[in-house]
Structures are given as structure tokens and as C-alpha cells.
Amino acid sequence: xxxxxLAMGLVALAALSAAPAAQAQNIRIGLREDPDILDPTLAxxxxxxxxxxxxxxxxxxxxEKLEIVPQLATxxxxxxxxxxxxxxxQGVKFHDGDTMTAESxxxxxxxHLTMQGSFRRGEINSxxxxxxxxxxxxxxxxxxxxxxFVSQLTDRAGMIVSPRAAxxxxxxxxxxxxxxxxxxxxERIAQDRIVxxxxxxxxxxxxxxxxxxxxxxxxxxxxxxxxxxxxxxxxVQTIEPDDLRQVNRNSRLRVSVSDELGYQGITINVGNGARxxxxxxxxxxxxxxxxxxxxxxAINQVVYEGQYTPTAxxxxxxxxxxxxxITAPARDVARARALxxxxxxxTPVQVEMTIPNNPDLRQVGEVIQAMVREAGFELRLxxxxxxxxxxxxxxxxxxTYLLAWSGRADPDGNIFTFIHSQGPQNDGKYxxxxxxxxxxxxxxxxxxxxxxxxxxxxWRARAQDLGLIYLWHxxxxxxHTTRLTGFVPVPDGLIRLQGMRLN
Amino acid sequence: xxxxxxRRIGQIIPxxxxxxxxxxxxxxxxxxxxxxxxxxxxxGDPLVLQQIREELKLDRPIVEQYLYxxxxxxxxxxxxxxxxxxxxxxxxxQKLPVTIQLATMSFIIAIIIGVPxxxxxxxxxxxxxxxxxxxxxxxxxSTPNFWLGIMMILLFSVELGxxxxxxxxxxxxxxxxxxxxxxxxxxxxxxxxxxxxxxxxRAAMLTALSQDYIRTARAKGVSEKSVIRRHALRNALxxxxxxxxxxxxxxxxxxxxxxxxxxxxxxxxxVVDAVFNRDYPVVQGVVLATALIFVLLSLIADILYxxxxxRLRQA
Numbered sequence: 001x002x003x004x005x006l007a008m009g010l011v012a013l014a015a016l017s018a019a020p021a022a023q024a025q026n027i028r029i030g031l032r033e034d035p036d037i038l039d040p041t042l043a044x045x046x047x048x049x050x051x052x053x054x055x056x057x058x059x060x061x062x063x064e065k066l067e068i069v070p071q072l073a074t075x076x077x078x079x080x081x082x083x084x085x086x087x088x089x090q091g092v093k094f095h096d097g098d099t100m101t102a103e104s105x106x107x108x109x110x111x112h113l114t115m116q117g118s119f120r121r122g123e124i125n126s127x128x129x130x131x132x133x134x135x136x137x138x139x140x141x142x143x144x145x146x147x148x149f150v151s152q153l154t155d156r157a158g159m160i161v162s163p164r165a166a167x168x169x170x171x172x173x174x175x176x177x178x179x180x181x182x183x184x185x186x187e188r189i190a191q192d193r194i195v196x197x198x199x200x201x202x203x204x205x206x207x208x209x210x211x212x213x214x215x216x217x218x219x220x221x222x223x224x225x226x227x228x229x230x231x232x233x234x235x236v237q238t239i240e241p242d243d244l245r246q247v248n249r250n251s252r253l254r255v256s257v258s259d260e261l262g263y264q265g266i267t268i269n270v271g272n273g274a275r276x277x278x279x280x281x282x283x284x285x286x287x288x289x290x291x292x293x294x295x296x297x298a299i300n301q302v303v304y305e306g307q308y309t310p311t312a313x314x315x316x317x318x319x320x321x322x323x324x325x326i327t328a329p330a331r332d333v334a335r336a337r338a339l340x341x342x343x344x345x346x347t348p349v350q351v352e353m354t355i356p357n358n359p360d361l362r363q364v365g366e367v368i369q370a371m372v373r374e375a376g377f378e379l380r381l382x383x384x385x386x387x388x389x390x391x392x393x394x395x396x397x398x399x400t401y402l403l404a405w406s407g408r409a410d411p412d413g414n415i416f417t418f419i420h421s422q423g424p425q426n427d428g429k430y431x432x433x434x435x436x437x438x439x440x441x442x443x444x445x446x447x448x449x450x451x452x453x454x455x456x457x458x459w460r461a462r463a464q465d466l467g468l469i470y471l472w473h474x475x476x477x478x479x480h481t482t483r484l485t486g487f488v489p490v491p492d493g494l495i496r497l498q499g500m501r502l503n
Numbered sequence: 504x505x506x507x508x509x510r511r512i513g514q515i516i517p518x519x520x521x522x523x524x525x526x527x528x529x530x531x532x533x534x535x536x537x538x539x540x541x542x543x544x545x546x547g548d549p550l551v552l553q554q555i556r557e558e559l560k561l562d563r564p565i566v567e568q569y570l571y572x573x574x575x576x577x578x579x580x581x582x583x584x585x586x587x588x589x590x591x592x593x594x595x596x597q598k599l600p601v602t603i604q605l606a607t608m609s610f611i612i613a614i615i616i617g618v619p620x621x622x623x624x625x626x627x628x629x630x631x632x633x634x635x636x637x638x639x640x641x642x643x644x645s646t647p648n649f650w651l652g653i654m655m656i657l658l659f660s661v662e663l664g665x666x667x668x669x670x671x672x673x674x675x676x677x678x679x680x681x682x683x684x685x686x687x688x689x690x691x692x693x694x695x696x697x698x699x700x701x702x703x704x705r706a707a708m709l710t711a712l713s714q715d716y717i718r719t720a721r722a723k724g725v726s727e728k729s730v731i732r733r734h735a736l737r738n739a740l741x742x743x744x745x746x747x748x749x750x751x752x753x754x755x756x757x758x759x760x761x762x763x764x765x766x767x768x769x770x771x772x773x774v775v776d777a778v779f780n781r782d783y784p785v786v787q788g789v790v791l792a793t794a795l796i797f798v799l800l801s802l803i804a805d806i807l808y809x810x811x812x813x814r815l816r817q818a
Contacts, residue, residue: 034587042588122548193670218669227660230664
């Protein structure tokens with residue numbers, strides 16, 4: 001009776017409220033988590049970049065083919081391999097009404113490079129200085145030739161902030177960011193919403209049809225999808241592969257699937273402390289046996305509905321530097337057993353794998369556990385909360401670590417950091433002089449074909465001693481209402497508002 | 504009685520000091536280096552890590568870190584969130600109204616369901632009504648919040664389209680929409696608490712009904728309605744009030760899972776996200792604020808006892 005009364009109350013309340021229809025050209029975007037600080041210099045989360053796509057334009061952008069296209073810059077030219085000339089777009093206004101000048105560009109680049117706690121420094125630390133050449137031109141000097149430099153300016157390191165606003169706000173700039181993007185900042189309620197509104201003086205205003213964007217962090221996959229299904233959101237950042245079928249059945253929703261820039265892999269501790277002193281850590285044959293015991297396509301089928309792309313390299317097929325000749329080896333248990341016998345290790349070989357505590361990754365771990373058992377491995381799974389697992393990895397407190405990388409447009413961003421012996425996130429301390437040499441050579445090679453050839457050679461050299469087993473490239477699965485048109489998926493997974501419209 | 508009240512309030516200060524030790528100390532036991540988390544994809548750069556540690560005083564001895572924190576807290580400064588750089592005080596003040604609204608609504612739902620059901624099942628002991636009431640309570644206790652929450656979203660939002668599936672609208676911005684966004688989470692939380700209240704009301708009522716004074720009242724010819732309302736219920740309510748304030752305090756501490764499911768930006772979600780991001784100032788601030796709420800609530804409960812039970816006033 002009481003429940004009935006309450007249920008009736010609910011009905012009455014619902015009739016009163018009937019969720020307000022989205023008003024014209026106001027869109028609501030569901031994010032997987034709450035972004036961190038909205039200061040391009042201090043920000044570090046992926047979801048934050050989605051908000052920046054509406055808020056802060058960059059010197060350059062990338063398109064769906066991963067080509068570098070001009071944005072706040074109109075072009076660039078290498079004077080010599082250590083000196084880059086960038087031409088600046090004229091008449092660009094910041095959200096505070098100031099005009100963007102060559103000085104603002106120099107200011108922002110210098111801020112990214114020198115501000116205390118900057119997360120951009122790592123991306124542009126080959127830069128020594130930036131200077132104004134004339135009102136249309138900025139020169140950037142590099143310490144050494146660095147082919148990926150322009151590509152770094154297609155992300156946060158290329159975002160130009162209003163110097164006046166940045167100086168006034170100091171370290172609190174992120175609470176009220178002032179940039180030159182299509183939308184300006186309205187408000188932010190932590191963990192609830194970030195609201196942006198159309199900036200009428202945007203330099204490329206004719207391509208912006210959206211009046212207001214609200215970004216809503218909704219961490220639960222089911223609930224995020226329910227919001228899309230019930231019309232409370234116009235677009236969601238990610239849909240899980242196992243929800244795809246359900247979404248495809250809904251005629252009012254559309255999904256757009258594209259390759260992401262990064263990869264999922266297993267990092268092996270081969271030289272980071274005592275935990276590297278295992279058969280897996282010390283003998284490349286054991287590592288190759290482990291790889292041969294895994295059937296990537298089958299795991300992908302079981303856990304991800306076959307959506308992801310099996311791989312044996314860090315760069316996805318959509319990237320021009322993807323080496324077609326490098327393919328994932330097929331599962332071969334007999335060969336794996338033979339390799340273990342050749343290595344002369346006692347079976348079952350004991351291996352521990354650290355797994356960030358997500359349902360899908362735990363499932364991946366369980367399938368791998370079953371697969372490698374047949375080849376003579378006894379795999380123990382160690383599911384850990386993400387923050388703790390990162391710390392364990394850095395300290396070398398792991399044998400193998402199932403870790404994904406969101407990826408960068410330039411291949412160097414997927415490679416150097418992880419498998420070069422000096423790479424800052426080479427947690428397993430993998431070191432192979434030939435691999436190091438080829439990575440370094442590719443870094444300074446500006447010819448695309450020659451650079452791609454160097455990477456291909458590097459993958460071959462690396463396949464012999466495997467510090468990292470690449471598993472697959474994931475997909476960006478964006479879902480939106482069919483009322484929304486003009487969304488263009490780009491492999492970086494960002495949601496660009498240009499051209500988007502609600503019908 | 505005033506002396507008692509003063510003494511009672513005096514106890515709060517040492518409680519809070521001990522609490523501040525515990526909050527700070529337990530946090531040090533959490534695995535996961537905050538600098539590493541904050542550094543994110545730059546975590547391999549020792550320069551970045553060192554800079555973060557210096558800025559956040561993570562390189563100082565723990566005692567110094569503690570004194571620095573307490574010193575600021577005493578002056579009303581809870582520091583700023585390491586992750587989003589907003590002052591913790593602002594965050595708490597932003598979330599507190601949300602949590603208070605949700606907690607109050609849940610509590611009202613809990614009382615409306617729990618107390619009458621408890622009385623009913625005690626008065627109609629061992630009848631079908633009693634069993635039905637117990638059945639409802641069992642369902643309320645044993646249904647996981649996240650499951651009930653998702654089921655409600657699927658039914659009321661996705662299938663029927665009556666209520667928004669998640670999110671929050673402040674009460675003063677749009678009261679109707681605000682109720683629409685909080686009614687489902689309040690119901691999910693309320694049913695859980697209702698079951699606890701129901702069981703306790705029932706037990707307390709059964710005890711009260713078996714007392715001598717009830718028999719005397721009945722013998723005097725007092726109507727059954729009056730016996731139950733004036734004599735039994737008033738006495739039975741004392742333990743229920745205690746429990747009620749504790750449950751209300753728990754609701755105010757934030758309902759982690761429920762807030763997460765319905766994306767309600769309250770205390771629970773704030774503290775959980777802060778823990779996962781090792782955002783220590785937020786964790787410390789929220790836990791301390793929650794502790795303060797608990798301490799105040801238990802004070803209120805004690806004062807309420809006196810109102811309900813005159814015998815305590817002489818003590």
C-alpha cells in the first residue's frame with residue numbers, strides 16, 4: 001500500500017517534471033570521468049582533452065587521417081632541423097576580447113615549457129626558446145632535431161591562452177580558463193558538470209552551430225548509456241563493446257567506431273629490481289613462448305565482441321607509420337612448449353600478472369591465464385586498484401603488467417616513452433641497443449617513408465627479446481542521438497564541435 | 504542540566520583532535536604515491552615528481568605535514584584539491600546542500616515507511632500483516648542499492664521516460680526538476696534505512712507493550728489506540744531516535760554507491776573520487792567535515808532523549 005502510494009507519487013512527480021527537452025542547439029555530452037584542472041599547461045587527463053576541444057584551440061590540429069592541419073597557426077616551415085617557423089592566424093580573439101598576437105603564442109609556449117608543475121614540458125622539452133620574428137611569425141628553436149615536434153603542438157602543448165587572463169589568475173587559471181576556442185567557459189561544478197557557451201567572436205564561427213555544451217561526468221557505463229537512451233544526453237564519449245548490439249538495435253541512436261591511437265599490452269619486468277629475476281624476466285625464449293600461448297583474436301572475441309584489432313606493434317593501422325608486415329603471431333602451443341624446453345626451465349613456469357582492477361581487464365587476465373596454462377605457465381593474477389598498480393610498476397614491484405596507453409598521433413609518443421632504455425615509463429627497464437638506435441634515428445628523420453622503414457626495422461629487432469607484448473588496439477566507440485549530425489570521429493577520440501548540429 | 508550540556512560539548516574537542524590524527528595517519532597507510540598519480544603520463548620524469556612533492560610538501564616529515572594541515576584547518580582553510588585546484592572548503596560547501604537534501608529526503612521516506620510498518624507489525628504480531636511487513640523489510644535490507652538503482656533507472660527513465668536517469672539540479676534553481684532528479688536515489692537509500700528502522704521500531708514496541716505500565720493502562724480502561732500511541736510508542740521511540748540519528752549521519756556521510764549510480768555530486772562521490780586520485784586534502788577535509796556532522800548529530804540525539812524522556816533530565 002505504502003509502496004503503491006509512493007509509486008503513484010512518483011508518477012505524479014514525473015508528470016509534473018517531464019524532463020525538459022533539450023533546447024535548440026544545446027548539447028549534453030556524457031564523459032567517463034570528471035576531468036582534472038582545465039588549465040592546458042597543468043592538465044593531464046584524457047577526458048579533460050575532450051573539454052579542451054570545445055574550449056581551447058591549438059596551433060595545429062589533426063584530422064581523421066591523422067594529418068596535421070592548421071588551426072590557430074596557418075602553417076609552418078623548418079628553417080633548418082632545429083628551427084621551426086610558425087605563421088600565426090590574424091584576427092583571432094580570446095574569450096576575454098583580447099586579440100591573439102605572436103607575443104601571445106610565445107607567452108603560451110614559454111608557459112607550457114617553464115611553468116612550475118607543467119605537464120607539457122615533457123612533450124616539448126626539445127624546445128629551447130620561442131621568439132617573435134614579426135607580427136605574423138614565431139620562431140621555435142630546438143636543442144636537437146625532433147621530427148615529432150609539430151605533432152606535439154596538435155594537443156595541449158599547442159593551446160594558446162590569453163596572456164592577460166593567465167597572468168591575472170596564475171595557478172588558478174584552470175578555474176576560469178580563457179582561450180581562443182569555439183566555446184567559452186561558463187561554469188564548473190566538480191563531478192557534476194562543465195558548461196561552455198558559444199563564443200560569437202570565434203575566428204571560425206561559421207562552422208559552429210552549437211550554442212551551449214554541457215559535459216557531464218557519468219562513470220557508470222550502464223547509467224551513461226541509460227542517459228543516452230532516455231534522451232538526457234545527446235552524445236556519450238564511450239560505449240562498451242558489449243553494449244554495442246543493444247545500441248545498434250535502437251533506431252534513435254547511432255554509434256561511430258574508430259581506431260584509437262594507443263594500444264593494450266603486457267609490460268614485462270626484465271630489469272627493474274629483484275622481481276625481474278624470473279624465467280620470464282631473464283629469458284627471451286620464455287617471453288616468446290608466453291606470447292605464442294596467447295590467442296589475441298579469441299580474447300578479443302570473448303571480452304570485446306571482436307571489436308578490437310589484434311596487434312604486435314604500438315601503432316594502429318590508421319596511423320601512416322603502422323608497419324603492415326608486422327602482424328601478431330598466431331597461437332602455437334606446440335612451438336611455445338618447444339621454446340620452454342629449449343630454455344630449460346622447470347614447468348609450470350610461475351608468472352604473476354598485475355591487472356588494474358577493471359571488470360574487462362580482469363576477464364582478459366582470466367582468459368590469458370587459461371590459455372598460457374596449456375603451454376606450461378602457471379599465471380597468478382594480481383588485481384590492483386589503478387593508482388597502486390602504477391606505483392608498483394614504477395618501483396619494479398611486478399613481474400608482468402597489463403597496461404593500456406591512450407596513444408599519441410605521432411608514433412614516437414607510443415614508442416620512445418615505453419621501450420627506449422631511457423623512456424620515462426619503461427617500467428620493465430627493457431633495454432636493447434639496436435632498438436634504442438633505431439628509435440633515436442626515427443626521431444630525427446623527417447622523411448615519412450624513411451622514418452616508417454626505421455620503425456619497421458625496430459619492430460623486427462624488438463620481436464627477438466620482447467619487453468612488451470602488444471595485444472590489440474582498442475576502439476573509440478562514441479554514441480549519439482540521430483538528431484545530432486556532423487560528428488566526425490578522429491582517432492584521438494576527441495569530440496570536435498565544428499560542424500555539429502542538432503536537428 | 505546545563506553543566507551536563509557544557510561537559511558534553513567539551514568532549515567534542517578532544518574527539519576531533521584524535522580524529523584528525525587518525526584521518527591523517529590512516530591516509531599515510533594508503534598505498535599509491537600521490538605524486539605519481541598527479542604526474543600521470545609524466546610519471547617517469549623525476550623532475551616532475553620532485554616538483555610536485557615540493558609544491559605539496561610531500562617531501563617534508565609527516566609531523567610537519569600534519570601540523571601544517573591542522574594549522575590551516577584551525578584557521579578555516581582546508582587547502583585546495585590537488586586534482587582540480589579548487590579550495591576544499593568550496594567543494595564541501597558545494598556538495599553539502601546536495602547531500603543534505605538527499606539525506607533528508609531519504610530519511611523522510613525511511614520514516615514514512617519504516618516506523619508505521621514497525622508499529623503495525625508489533626501490534627499485529629504473528630499475523631499475516633506482521634509477516635508481510637517483515638518480508639518488505641527483508642527485501643529492503645537485502646536488495647543491493649546499485650542493483651535497485653539500475654533497475655529503477657531502466658524502468659522509470661529508459662522504458663517509461665518519466666524521470667531523468669541521473670544528474671542533479673539544485674533545489675533553488677528548479678524545485679520540481681530537483682525532486683525529479685533526487686527521488687530515485689532517495690527512494691533507494693530510504694528503503695534500506697526504512698528496513699532497519701522498521702525492525703528496531705518493532706522490537707522496541709514489542710518490549711514496551713509487554714511492560715507493566717501498559718497492562719496498568721489497559722486495566723484502567725484506556726483505549727487501545729491511546730495505549731499504543733501515548734504509552735507504548737513514546738517509550739519505544741528512544742532507541743529508535745538513537746538509531747535514527749546514526750542512520751541520518753550515515754546518509755549525510757554520503758552514499759557512495761547510490762551517488763555513483765545516479766551521478767549525484769554529493770559527499771560520497773567526492774570522497775571516493777578523491778581517494779582514487781590520492782587527492783589527500785579533499786579526503787581529509789571531507790572526512791573531518793563528516794566526523795563533525797556525526798559528533799553534532801550525536802549531541803542532538805542526546806538532547807532529543809531529554810525531550811522525549813523526562814527521567815533523563817534529572818540525571
